Structure formats: C-alpha cells, structure tokens
Amino acid sequence: MISFIARRLGQFLFTLLAASFLLFAVTEFSPGNVASKILGPYAVESQVDLLYDKLDLGDPLLQRYTKWLGTLLGLSSNALADPAISLGLSDPRGARYFGNLGFSLMQKEPVVDVLARRIGHTVVLTVWAIAFIVPIALTLGVISGVNAGRPVDRGISGLTVTLTSLPEFVTAVALLLLFSAWLGWLPGTSTMTAGDQWSAASQLVLPVTVLVIASASYVTRIVRASVADTLRRPFVRTARLKGLAPRRVILQHVLRNALIAPVTVILLQVNWILTGVVVVEAIFAYPGIGSLLLQAALFGDIYVVQALTLLALTVAVGTQFVGDIAYMLLDPKIRLR
Amino acid sequence: MSRLRQHPYIATLVQQYSTRAVNRREFLRTATLLGLSATTAYAIAGKIDGRSGTARAQSNKPKGGTLRLSTTVYDVKSPATASTTAHPLIYAQVVEHLTKTGADNVTRPHLLESWSPSEDLRTWELKIRPGVTWHSGRAFTADDIVWNLTRLLSDEAGSSVLGLMKGYMLNAIDTGEVNERGRKILRHELWDANAIEKVDDRTVRLNLKAPQLAVPEHLFHYPAVMLDPEEGGVFGPGANGTGAFTLTELEVSRRAVLEAVEDYWGEGPYLDRIEFIDVGGNEQAIVNALLSKQVDGAFQILPDFFPVLENQDHLAYYEVTTADTSVTRMNVTHKPFDDPRVRLAFRLAIDPAKASAVTYGPFSTPAEHHHVSPIHPEYARLDPWTRDVARAKALLAEAGYGDGVDVELTIQQNPPHHLRNATALAEMWEEAGIRAKIKVVPNAQYWDVWLTAPLGATVWAHRPLAVINLALAYRSGVPWNESGYANPTFDRLLDAAEAVPDPVARRENMAEIQSLLQDDGPIVQTYWRKLFTFYDKRVVGFAMHPTYQVFCNELALRDG
Numbered sequence: 033m034i035s036f037i038a039r040r041l042g043q044f045l046f047t048l049l050a051a052s053f054l055l056f057a058v059t060e061f062s063p064g065n066v067a068s069k070i071l072g073p074y075a076v077e078s079q080v081d082l083l084y085d086k087l088d089l090g091d092p093l094l095q096r097y098t099k100w101l102g103t104l105l106g107l108s109s110n111a112l113a114d115p116a117i118s119l120g121l122s123d124p125r126g127a128r129y130f131g132n133l134g135f136s137l138m139q140k141e142p143v144v145d146v147l148a149r150r151i152g153h154t155v156v157l158t159v160w161a162i163a164f165i166v167p168i169a170l171t172l173g174v175i176s177g178v179n180a181g182r183p184v185d186r187g188i189s190g191l192t193v194t195l196t197s198l199p200e201f202v203t204a205v206a207l208l209l210l211f212s213a214w215l216g217w218l219p220g221t222s223t224m225t226a227g228d229q230w231s232a233a234s235q236l237v238l239p240v241t242v243l244v245i246a247s248a249s250y251v252t253r254i255v256r257a258s259v260a261d262t263l264r265r266p267f268v269r270t271a272r273l274k275g276l277a278p279r280r281v282i283l284q285h286v287l288r289n290a291l292i293a294p295v296t297v298i299l300l301q302v303n304w305i306l307t308g309v310v311v312v313e314a315i316f317a318y319p320g321i322g323s324l325l326l327q328a329a330l331f332g333d334i335y336v337v338q339a340l341t342l343l344a345l346t347v348a349v350g351t352q353f354v355g356d357i358a359y360m361l362l363d364p365k366i367r368l369r
Numbered sequence: 370m371s372r373l374r375q376h377p378y379i380a381t382l383v384q385q386y387s388t389r390a391v392n393r394r395e396f397l398r399t400a401t402l403l404g405l406s407a408t409t410a411y412a413i414a415g416k417i418d419g420r421s422g423t424a425r426a427q428s429n430k431p432k433g434g435t436l437r438l439s440t441t442v443y444d445v446k447s448p449a450t451a452s453t454t455a456h457p458l459i460y461a462q463v464v465e466h467l468t469k470t471g472a473d474n475v476t477r478p479h480l481l482e483s484w485s486p487s488e489d490l491r492t493w494e495l496k497i498r499p500g501v502t503w504h505s506g507r508a509f510t511a512d513d514i515v516w517n518l519t520r521l522l523s524d525e526a527g528s529s530v531l532g533l534m535k536g537y538m539l540n541a542i543d544t545g546e547v548n549e550r551g552r553k554i555l556r557h558e559l560w561d562a563n564a565i566e567k568v569d570d571r572t573v574r575l576n577l578k579a580p581q582l583a584v585p586e587h588l589f590h591y592p593a594v595m596l597d598p599e600e601g602g603v604f605g606p607g608a609n610g611t612g613a614f615t616l617t618e619l620e621v622s623r624r625a626v627l628e629a630v631e632d633y634w635g636e637g638p639y640l641d642r643i644e645f646i647d648v649g650g651n652e653q654a655i656v657n658a659l660l661s662k663q664v665d666g667a668f669q670i671l672p673d674f675f676p677v678l679e680n681q682d683h684l685a686y687y688e689v690t691t692a693d694t695s696v697t698r699m700n701v702t703h704k705p706f707d708d709p710r711v712r713l714a715f716r717l718a719i720d721p722a723k724a725s726a727v728t729y730g731p732f733s734t735p736a737e738h739h740h741v742s743p744i745h746p747e748y749a750r751l752d753p754w755t756r757d758v759a760r761a762k763a764l765l766a767e768a769g770y771g772d773g774v775d776v777e778l779t780i781q782q783n784p785p786h787h788l789r790n791a792t793a794l795a796e797m798w799e800e801a802g803i804r805a806k807i808k809v810v811p812n813a814q815y816w817d818v819w820l821t822a823p824l825g826a827t828v829w830a831h832r833p834l835a836v837i838n839l840a841l842a843y844r845s846g847v848p849w850n851e852s853g854y855a856n857p858t859f860d861r862l863l864d865a866a867e868a869v870p871d872p873v874a875r876r877e878n879m880a881e882i883q884s885l886l887q888d889d890g891p892i893v894q895t896y897w898r899k900l901f902t903f904y905d906k907r908v909v910g911f912a913m914h915p916t917y918q919v920f921c922n923e924l925a926l927r928d929g
Contacts, residue, residue, distance in 0.1 A: 054571050077555075077820075077848065078524060078541075078554070078555040078556070078557070081554070082524060082525070082527070083527060125780065138444070138621070138622075139444050140444045140621075141444075141621070149620065149623075150435050205653075208657060212657060212660060212661050213657075213660055213677075216661070218656075218661075219657075219661040219663055220379075220654070220656070220658055220659075220663065221648050221657050221658045221661070221663055222659040223623070223624070223646055223647075223648060223658075223663070225623070225624050225644070225646060226436065228646065228663055229662065229663070230661070230663065236815050313649075313738050314651050314654075315651065316651055316652065316654065317647075317648035317649045317651060317652065317654040317658070319622075319623050322841040324622070326649075327622055327650075328647070330811065363490025368785075
C-alpha cells in the first residue's frame with residue numbers, strides 16, 4: 033500500500049511538472065499581451081512597454097517557468113511583490129513561502145486568496161450535486177437493469193438518453209424560463225452574495241438541478257448496463273437457485289459487483305464538477321472555479337490558470353486514488369500494486 | 370497672459386442664442402466650457418427661450434435603502450490605469466473628478482467652483498469649490514490637484530490621461546535607448562516647468578503648449594479622479610476621498626460595497642448603501658438578475674434583450690443618444706489603403722443607412738463617414754451621402770485594381786453587433802468588387818493589433834465634442850492614430866477648429882473637415898449607437914449617461 037501511494041505521488045509530481053510547463057509554453061502562442069490588457073486600449077505604446085518590462089514578460093520561457101516554480105516551492109521570492117516596481121501588489125504572507133502561487137494579474141491579489149474565495153462555492157455545488165446524482169442514478173439504474181427489456185426499463189432508458197443528449201446550456205435556459213421568468217419561483221442568477229432577497233438555498237436549486245440532470249442520466253445508463261450484465265453472471269444464478277430472496281440477491285450479490293464501473297464514472301463526475309463546470313457557472317453567474325477559469329483564460333492571467341491546472345491535477349489524482357481503494361473494497365480479488 | 374475673467378466670447382454666444390444661430394444644447398455646452406456656471410447658463414437660456422430647465426433637479430427624494438447594480442467589478446487599486454467606463458462606477462463614488470459631464474452632455478465644475486480660459490485657450494485657471502473636504506477632514510487644496518495631474522501625466526502612472534493631454538501638456542523625449550524588442554524608449558515630461566502651476570491654495574493654472582477647448586471635458590476622463598496624495602495613488606476599501614460614499618468591501622469579479630458618508634459637500638447621498646454585483650459578463654445573466662429583482666439596474670442592456678425586458682412591469686427603460694460608434698478604419702501605411710481613391714471607393718460602396726439598420730436596428734442612426742455626430746455642437750450638415758457602386762468600381766480601376774481587391778477585416782468578437790456591421794459592409798463591398806474576409810478575434814487580442822491591422826473596426830466611445838475624437842484619432846502622429854492618417858491640411862483645419870470657441874464659426878471649419886474626411890479620410894463609418902438600460906421603477910433620479918456614468922449620490926429608492 034505504501035509503495036502504491038509513493039508511486040502514485042511520483043506520477044502525480046511528474047504529471048504536474050509536465051502539465052505546468054506545457055501551459056507556460058502554450059501561453060507563448062496565445063493571443064494578446066498581458067501588459068496591454070492591464071492598461072487597456074488607450075495606453076500609449078511607451079506605457080505598455082514599461083509595464084511589459086516590469087512584469088518580466090520579455091524573459092525567455094524557461095527562465096519565467098523556473099522563476100514560477102522557485103516561487104511556488106518557496107525557494108525564491110516573488111519579484112512582482114517588490115514595492116520598487118510600483119505594481120501595488122502585496123502578499124500578507126510575505127514574498128517567500130511554500131505554496132506561493134504568485135499574483136493574479138487580473139485581480140491584483142495573491143492567487144491563493146483568489147482561489148480561497150472561490151473554492152468553497154465550488155465545493156458546496158459539488159457536494160449538493162453528488163448528493164443527488166448518486167442515489168438517483170443508483171436507484172434508477174438498478175430498477176432499469178433488473179427490469180431490462182421491460183416497459184419500466186424502456187421508460188427510464190428513454191428518459192435518461194434524452195436528458196444525457198441535452199447540452200447543459202439548453203437545460204439551464206429551459207429551467208430558467210420556466211422557474212424564473214415564467215413562474216418566478218426561483219432566482220435568475222446564483223451570485224451567492226449576502227443581502228440578496230433570495231436565500232442561498234434557493235440560488236443553488238437551478239445550478240444543482242442542471243448538473244444532476246446532465247450527470248445522473250449518464251451515470252444511470254452506466255449503472256443499468258453494469259447491473260444487467262452482472263445479473264447474467266453464474267454466481268447470481270447460483271444465488272437464485274439457492275433460494276435467496278430476489279431483494280437479497282440484488283442488494284448483496286448484484287449491487288456490490290455491479291458498482292465497480294459506476295464508481296469510476298461517479299468519481300469522474302466529482303472531478304468534472306470540482307474543477308470546472310464552466311457553462312453552468314457562467315449561465316447562473318455562480319462564483320466558483322469554473323467561472324474563474326473562464327475569466328482568467330480570457331484575460332491571459334497565467335498564474336491563475338496555472339494554479340487551477342494544479343488544482344485540477346490534484347483532484348484528478350485524488351479521485352483516481354479513491355477509486356483504486358474503492359475497487360479493492362468492492363472486490364477483494366483486486367490488489368493494489 | 371490673456372485676461373482670465375469671463376471669456377469674451379460668452380457675450381457673442383448669448384447673442385447667437387437669442388437669434389437662434391446656435392441651438393439651446395450648443396449654447397449650454399459651449400457657455401459652460403468657457404467657464405460660465407451651469408446654473409447661470411441655464412438661467413440665461415431660460416430667459417431667452419422661456420423654457421424652464423435647471424442644471425439639477427433636486428426634489429424631496431426618499432432617504433435610505435440599498436441599491437444593487439449589475440456591472441463588471443474590476444480591480445480598482447489604480448484608478449489612474451482604469452481602462453473601461455465600468456471602472457469608475459465604483460471608485461468615482463468615493464474619489465471625484467474636478468469637472469462633471471452630465472447625462473445632458475453639459476460639463477460643469479464639480480470639485481472646482483469654476484474655470485476660466487484665456488481668449489487664446491492656452492491658459493486655464495481652475496478655482497476650487499470652497500468647503501470641499503476629504504473624508505479625513507482635511508481641506509481639498511490646489512496641492513492635491515497639482516500632485517494628481519502631475520502623476521497622471523507621468524509615464525510611471527500608466528494612465529490614458531497621458532495620451533489624451535499629451536498634445537498640449539507634454540513633450541516626448543527620446544531617451545536614445547531601445548528596449549528588448551528593439552523599440553525606442555520614449556519618456557514624457559511636462560512641456561514647461563509651469564505647465565501645472567499652483568497660484569494659491571484654491572487656484573491652479575494650466576499653461577498649455579497649444580490651444581485646447583476641451584480641457585474641462587478631459588478633466589472628466591474616467592481615470593482623472595483626485596486621490597489623496599498621502600495614499601500614494603493606491604485606492605481600495607477605506608481609501609480617503611471627497612465623494613458621497615466610502616468603499617467598504619471589494620471582491621474583484623464578484624461585488625463591491627459602498628456606504629454613504631455623512632456631511633458630503635454636494636447633493637445627497639440619499640442611499641445608505643450601494644452594492645455593485647458582477648454576474649460574470651454573461652449578458653443573459655444580467656437580464657435574469659433584473660427579471661428576478663436581484664439587481665435594481667444594469668450597466669447597459671444589448672438590443673438582443675430589449676424585447677424580454679420592455680414589458681416587465683417593475684422596470685423602467687432609459688436611453689441616451691450618443692456619439693458612440695465603431696469605425697472601419699483603413700491603415701494608410703498598408704496597400705491598397707495608401708491610395709485615397711481606394712479609400713473613397715470603400716466608402717462609396719456603402720449605404721450607411723442600410724448598414725446601420727442591420728447593425729443596431731432602431732437603436733442606431735446612420736453616420737456619414739466623417740466621425741462627427743449630429744449631436745456634436747459643431748456638426749455641419751453636408752449633402753446626404755449617396756451610395757455609388759459604379760463610381761467605386763471606376764475609382765478602384767483607376768487605382769490599378771480593375772479586378773477588384775481582396776482585404777481582411779479584423780473585428781472584435783463582442784458585442785455581437787460588430788459582426789453584423791462587418792457582414793453588412795462585406796455584402797455591399799462585394800458589389801463593387803471588394804472581397805472582404807472577416808476575421809473575428811477575442812476583444813483583448815484586438816487591442817494588440819488596433820494600431821497596425823490594415824483594416825479593422827474600432828470602437829470609439831462618446832465624447833461630447835467632435836474635435837476631441839478627431840484630435841485623438843486622425844491628427845498626424847498622435848498615439849491613437851490607428852489609421853496612420855497624416856494630412857497637413859486636415860491638421861491645419863483641426864488646429865483652427867480647436868482654437869475657435871464659437872460653435873458657428875467652428876462649424877465652418879467643421880464643414881471643411883467633414884468633407885475632407887469623406888473624400889480623403891481613412892474610415893468607413895455607418896452608425897451612431899444609442900445606449901440604453903433598464904432600472905427598477907423604485908429607483909429615483911437615474912438618467913442614462915452617454916459614457917455609462919452613474920452619479921449614485923443623486924439616486925434614491927422609493928418604498929415598494
């Protein structure tokens with residue numbers, strides 16, 4: 033187990049290095065000059081040049097990447113925090129500490145603070161969405177799989193195939209029209225700001241519903257296929273021949289074996305929601321990681337984009353690790369090496 | 370030095386309005402620019418035309434409440450580098466301008482009590498309003514103005530005020546060095562050590578390198594707010610200011626909260642608190658927030674969403690006619706636009722009325738390819754522009770492009786009406802043998818190529834005088850001359866127009882300038898845009914401003 037964790041950690045660090053360097057390289061070819069974006073269209077060329085030099089944007093790619101890495105590891109201080117270069121950037125933690133992700137050029141604040149404000153909202157959205165996705169998908173998937181080929185299965189399958197094929201923005205706009213514009217039961221945006229006349233809970237209803245519709249339908253299909261497949265396996269027939277009650281066969285023998293494939297899919301959904309549901313967050317103006325990623329990418333805020341990539345990698349590796357443990361628990365024949 | 374009391378032209382202006390040689394709007398705007406107080410100007414106008422009208426309608430507005438407005442919440446640490454008209458929505462409630470151009474397009478003194486230009490418009494005396502104090506209790510003085518203007522005009526501040534005032538306040542110095550990209554390193558310095566001169570604690574004198582009528586308008590440029598020198602040019606929650614509100618909370622891209630101060634020197638404030646809410650730049654989300662009453666008003670609404678909101682019982686519609694536009698400018702340093710016959714052919718192939726209707730529908734009016742709007746006081750009426758495809762083809766053939774010409778038109782991705790305008794142009798050009806490929810780029814990328822792209826469509830914000838835009842965009846060698854246009858005749862005519870305070874006399878110059886731009890100029894211009902928005906009917910005192918400004922100290926909220 034320890035060697036498994038150590039190997040996974042090594043793979044994670046390698047992936048992280050490769051991905052963060054690739055991102056730096058890609059931004060070399062992305063359009064726009066961050067200095068001119070900060071100063072806006074009406075700054076004269078000499079002003080843009082001055083800021084460009086202050087931000088060290090002219091340094092070679094490898095040099096800038098090494099600086100970023102050194103700052104992240106706390107080996108070097110962040111040059112942008114130097115008051116002498118008059119950028120007005122300051123970090124209360126100091127210029128050198130482990131985990132220093134730099135400054136957001138868009139928000140002129142430490143990236144750590146920018147992320148801290150957003151991540152809580154994304155976690156809330158994820159927790160609520162998963163809390164509905166898992167029971168709904170498991171219930172409908174099992175009912176459908178157990179009744180494969182019957183009308184109830186055809187009904188559930190028809191519904192889930194239809195909902196899976198709907199893009200999130202279509203579902204979101206349809207729900208907005210119905211519940212916000214027409215009935216007036218729910219708010220049109222979910223900015224989650226204090227003092228809003230709509231409660232935080234009511235603001236969560238529509239974004240969570242869109243995520244549940246998009247994700248639960250897909251997971252239901254996977255559970256259904258897995259249950260139907262498991263039901264055809266010899267140990268299920270043996271259990272039935274032993275005279276076990278159908279309910280017990282399903283809960284004790286089928287479900288446990290049928291869950292291995294859906295666990296992977298459910299963990300991928302967690303990964304997806306936690307690291308960037310850009311469309312849903314943009315439509316509902318939800319202040320999470322997805323909308324931040326969109327804004328940072330459009331602005332060319334490389335340090336925020338880098339930090340979000342780091343976060344996405346961590347979540348991906350973390351969920352994969354949880355998945356491996358779950359496989360082992362579900363099927364004792366599986367051993368982690 | 371010239372006399373600095375009431376400008377001598379004001380008497381002539383009164384006479385002109387009496388005989389209706391100028392209209393009411395031209396009278397008010399020019400009289401106030403020349404230093405007459407808005408109250409006096411309105412009073413004189415009222416005496417002449419019998420219309421009641423006040424500079425400011427103060428009524429018994431209700432007090433209290435929180436106003437929630439939808440806008441992009443930008444970082445505002447450095448107002449000097451503000452780059453959009455949405456930036457000042459937050460900081461200008463706290464730190465204020467010396468002057469104020471109202472929704473009626475009339476510029477009035479604000480932190481100033483008055484200004485007095487010399488006859489030759491090269492010396493401007495600015496008098497501070499008595500009783501203006503910082504929130505800290507310190508009096509607002511001439512030293513504050515000198516510090517702020519000097520800073521705004523320095524390279525280090527990075528402010529677009531530099532580009533705006535460079536022509537009459539600064540000299541560009543070639544340091545003889547080149548930067549890493551091989552470009553000359555230029556520095557700017559005040560053209561004269563006394564260019565910004567403190568006369569006494571309440572008076573500052575601006576001594577200009579060249580005549581300039583629009584100084585009061587430039588002092589209302591959105592980054593030109595007065596910051597407390599003790600705070601070193603940094604703004605944020607708790608920053609000292611002279612305004613009606615103080616910033617208590619700022620979360621970029623999310624929300625800003627401001628609270629009313631006591632003993633504000635001017636009107637109001639009536640509200641207890643303002644919250645600016647950022648819904649992430651998604652136009653649909655702004656509409657949704659208005660529909661579900663999560664905000665009381667929006668920065669602006671695009672025409673695509675007008676039908677959704679027009680019949681909402683709780684919303685009121687506000688619009689303003691502006692000189693906001695986009696020009697399709699041809700960079701004359703690139704072929705084929707170095708040939709004036711080609712530039713004229715590009716204009717002759719276009720019917721602005723049709724393009725305007727396609728671009729912005731009923732929310733626009735056709736332009737005439739010269740960047741002077743009918744709402745500008747110096748606008749000269751020329752013969753109506755007529756599309757002439759046959760002549761356009763002939764001109765292209767004469768210029769050596771008998772088989773037509775292939776061009777690439779670079780436009781910004783948002784808002785969507787840019788693409789509609791470009792498509793209308795491309796369709797009409799095609800009939801004249803001009804084959805245009807439209808290249809849509811992200812907005813931020815456009816500003817990297819706006820000065821260099823051979824053919825591009827650039828947004829030009831509303832400015833109350835036509836000469837301001839013309840000086841910024843078409844004078845030879847100025848920083849924002851995106852077309853590279855350099856015509857000594859145009860420069861001479863513009864110099865003359867800028868030195869003439871008389872709108873009637875200036876109109877004669879303008880007729881020549883407008884005709885010259887139609888014949889020789891570097892732009893194809895098809896529309897002027899109206900700006901509009903919706904506010905909750907509970908909001909009292911709002912008027913749509915041509916540059917989107919909201920004066921929150923004048924706003925109030927009714928119950929219900």
